[in-house]
Amino acid sequence: DGGITQSPKYLFRKEGQNVTLSCEQNLNHDAMYWYRQDPGQGLRLIYYSQIVNDFQKGDIAEGYSVSREKKESFPLTVTSAQKNPTAFYLCASSIDQRDYGYTFGSGTRLTVV
Amino acid sequence: QQPVQSPQAVILREGEDAVINCSSSKALYSVHWYRQKHGEAPVFLMILLKGGEQKGHEKISASFNEKKQQSSLYLTASQLSYSGTYFCGSSNFGNEKLTFGTGTRLTIIP
Numbered sequence: 001d002g003g004i005t006q007s008p009k010y011l012f013r014k015e016g017q018n019v020t021l022s023c024e025q026n027l028n029h030d031a032m033y034w035y036r037q038d039p040g041q042g043l044r045l046i047y048y049s050q051i052v053n054d055f056q057k058g059d060i061a062e063g064y065s066v067s068r069e070k071k072e073s074f075p076l077t078v079t080s081a082q083k084n085p086t087a088f089y090l091c092a093s094s095i096d097q098r099d100y101g102y103t104f105g106s107g108t109r110l111t112v113v
Numbered sequence: 114q115q116p117v118q119s120p121q122a123v124i125l126r127e128g129e130d131a132v133i134n135c136s137s138s139k140a141l142y143s144v145h146w147y148r149q150k151h152g153e154a155p156v157f158l159m160i161l162l163k164g165g166e167q168k169g170h171e172k173i174s175a176s177f178n179e180k181k182q183q184s185s186l187y188l189t190a191s192q193l194s195y196s197g198t199y200f201c202g203s204s205n206f207g208n209e210k211l212t213f214g215t216g217t218r219l220t221i222i223p
Contacts, residue, residue, distance in 0.1 A: 040215060043213040102157060102202075
């Protein structure tokens with residue numbers, strides 16, 4: 001079955017450590033996205049990529065980094081520069097950015113202690 | 114800019130109807146609607162494009178009012194399975210990014 005796989009589901013890290021969240025899709029979608037979800041704030045865009053080896057900052061990119069070396073993969077690194085990293089992180093993909101719906105992964109809940 | 118959703122929360126009895134609104138301060142190109150159950154990923158419901166028709170399937174439909182820069186989601190004869198948080202995502206002309214609203218929590222009780 002086609003879909004998006006995010007791993008791990010839960011992640012705990014000490015403050016000051018970088019951590020990488022995995023996102024893999026087998027839908028052959030060109031566009032991929034990372035969103036952060038906090039209670040009462042909906043979904044906020046961190047980074048997005050419309051094609052391999054190219055990505056753009058979203059609304060809250062500070063303290064995060066991404067890479068898109070393969071069409072199927074779009075990992076997100078939460079760096080120590082991110083001031084409040086504890087959140088629910090969602091990866092999504094779509095055929096293109098505006099005219100087609102997004103398919104979301106099941107998310108990674110990151111807790112920094 | 115983030116679209117504004119209303120209401121923020123609503124509680125209905127099974128079989129009642131609901132309307133959720135999504136308003137933008139800028140001219141809309143497209144509006145997406147998603148439903149998210151607690152702890153799960155959002156699920157795509159439908160997309161409305163400028164100049165497109167009203168979309169829908171089964172008892173869930175949506176409209177797109179270009180003049181009012183607004184979309185509305187209609188849930189008819191609600192079922193228990195409709196419970197969850199509904200998000201709209203909008204894109205505006207000149208900006209391809211999809212921006213999501215803060216969500217509307219819908220609770221259906223027997």
